[in-house]
Amino acid sequence: MSEEKLNIGIILGSTREGRVSPQVGEWVKGIADERNDANYEIVDITDYELPFLGTTDGTEPGIAAWNEKLASLDGFVFIVQEYNHSLSGALKNAIDFAREAWFDKAAGIVSYGSTGGARAAEHLRGILGELKVADVRTHPTLSLFTDFESFTEFKPQELHLENVHTMLDEVLAWSGALKTLRQKEAVTV
Numbered sequence: 228m229s230e231e232k233l234n235i236g237i238i239l240g241s242t243r244e245g246r247v248s249p250q251v252g253e254w255v256k257g258i259a260d261e262r263n264d265a266n267y268e269i270v271d272i273t274d275y276e277l278p279f280l281g282t283t284d285g286t287e288p289g290i291a292a293w294n295e296k297l298a299s300l301d302g303f304v305f306i307v308q309e310y311n312h313s314l315s316g317a318l319k320n321a322i323d324f325a326r327e328a329w330f331d332k333a334a335g336i337v338s339y340g341s342t343g344g345a346r347a348a349e350h351l352r353g354i355l356g357e358l359k360v361a362d363v364r365t366h367p368t369l370s371l372f373t374d375f376e377s378f379t380e381f382k383p384q385e386l387h388l389e390n391v392h393t394m395l396d397e398v399l400a401w402s403g404a405l406k407t408l409r410q411k412e413a414v415t416v
């Protein structure tokens with residue numbers, strides 16, 4: 228089996244002005260980088276300037292770049308925020324812009340909201356099933372009331388650390404296993 232480190236993208240799910248997802252994503256990346264067990268990178272949807280699906284001819288360079296970025300990753304950590312009891316429209320749109328690039332990979336979810344973003348995260352799990360992404364069980368849930376100051380300044384409680392590590396353990400285990408599956412499929416095609 229390859230000794231190469233896995234590539235894990237930490238996907239920021241929100242794009243609005245004033246969003247807090249970069250703070251949460253950087254916090255997860257800081258914890259992940261200290262483990263020195265994979266290549267972790269922030270993947271920011273805004274960098275790709277994706278249009279709304281189906282409203283253009285699909286030739287925008289950001290669409291191809293988004294698919295190339297996803298194809299280069301072995302697994303994902305979604306930073307998910309709750310918008311009207313679900314995930315943001317921006318994240319759903321970005322997810323819909325790829326198909327095979329998601330297949331046979333693993334994902335963890337870190338969510339936030341008034342109830343830890345739990346409802347958004349559960350909706351995301353259904354979407355990931357359709358895209359053959361294996362979502363791991365452990366799911367750090369951050370509260371807008373107790374993990375943020377004034378709902379904008381991220382001040383996570385210590386208690387989440389253990390959950391983040393367990394979630395990353397699970398993502399790496401499944402990403403590695405599914406990479407083997409993808410390699411086998413590539414050989415038999």
Ligand SMILES: Cc1cc2nc3c(=O)[nH]c(=O)nc-3n(C[C@H](O)[C@H](O)[C@H](O)COP(=O)(O)O)c2cc1C
Nearest residue numbers: 241243245246247248308309310311312340341342
């Ligand atoms: C359109 C909209 C709808 C929201 N709906 C919910 C909701 O249903 N439940 C909840 O817990 N928080 C809700 N919120 C609060 C967001 O979770 C909170 O503003 C969070 O910071 C958004 O993530 P972001 O800052 O990364 O964009 C909503 C925010 C917006 C902008």
